[in-house]
Amino acid sequence: MSDLLERLRDRGWRLTSQRRVVAEVLDGEHVHLTADEVHARAVARLPEISRATVYNTLGEMVALGEVLEVATDGRAKRYDPNARHSHQHLVCSGCGAIRDVHPDGDPIAALPAAERFGFTISGAEITYRGLCPDCA
Amino acid sequence: MSDLLERLRDRGWRLTSQRRVVAEVLDGEHVHLTADEVHARAVARLPEISRATVYNTLGEMVALGEVLEVATDGRAKRYDPNARHSHQHLVCSGCGAIRDVHPDGDPIAALPAAERFGFTISGAEITYRGLCPDCA
DNA sequence: CTTACTGCAAACCATTTGCACGATC
DNA sequence: GATCGTGCAAATGGTTTGCAGTAAG
Secondary structure: OOHHHHHHHHOOOOOOHHHHHHHHHHOOOOOOEEHHHHHHHHHHHOOOOOHHHHHHHHHHHHHOOOOEEEOOOOOOOEEEOOOOOOOEEEEEOOOOOEEEEOOOOOHHHHOOHHHOOOOEEEEEEEEEEEEOOOOO | OOHHHHHHHHOOOOOOHHHHHHHHHHOOOOOOEEHHHHHHHHHHHOOOOOHHHHHHHHHHHHHOOOOEEEOOOOOOOEEEOOOOOOOEEEEEOOOOOEEEEOOOOOHHHHOOHHHOOOOEEEEEEEEEEEEOOOOO
């Protein structure tokens, strides 16, 4: 289970009840919650936790590289605890559901040198768009 | 030049001075302006144009599929008039500059059936991240 | 002449911040 | 006991909306 929490602890992260709850709530496979959803679930376990703390905590986890920020282009950013395993996202244009997917091949390799304009490429994110079985 | 404007006119779009100015300002290659930048440039040509109209107009062009919304994950959305030619984006992690790029191969084809979870895939967006020559 | 676009200002929503209090090392 | 995290509430920035006025077809 709490893979994420363990990783954070190993990095000498100062541990408080709020931070622990945020990490626990966010952890898992195919989890892509908004800050507000994280807050709602955190409140269920720790009623006094504030939105500001949730935002701060998520921001720190992103800065540490343990959590990924996903802008699916809707309104609010979503947070993906699975930052360690490279994966891409499949987003339903109907209901906004997100799945993690693993395409074949390395997208970075597909970008020819002539198309790099002198940039040093450090990563690539792919968002597949489509309709899920329920929305089709 | 005003390819975008022409396309919009062909679709029977009601033409007003404001809309024309927005389309003109936005058109071109490698153009990725924020709504606010569009407004600033539009004001230079048509001083009374309001932010609300710029937002409405951009939203309509996006709904018509003639303009692409690009969420580079920074603060404001950017608008790309080049919705007709499939291309991907290269974003500088330093200064936020954007370049259009054309990778080899079709990213959709790289997603195996087993990874589609019953979704009907309609498109894929790739964002390459890196440092531009100036920021490196 | 009718319909639809525009401008204004106020509303909205997600997120950030300043600051005093409280908990951790 | 010094430092750092937390909570509150207010501020911010981007975007949307309601409504009266105005222009396009």
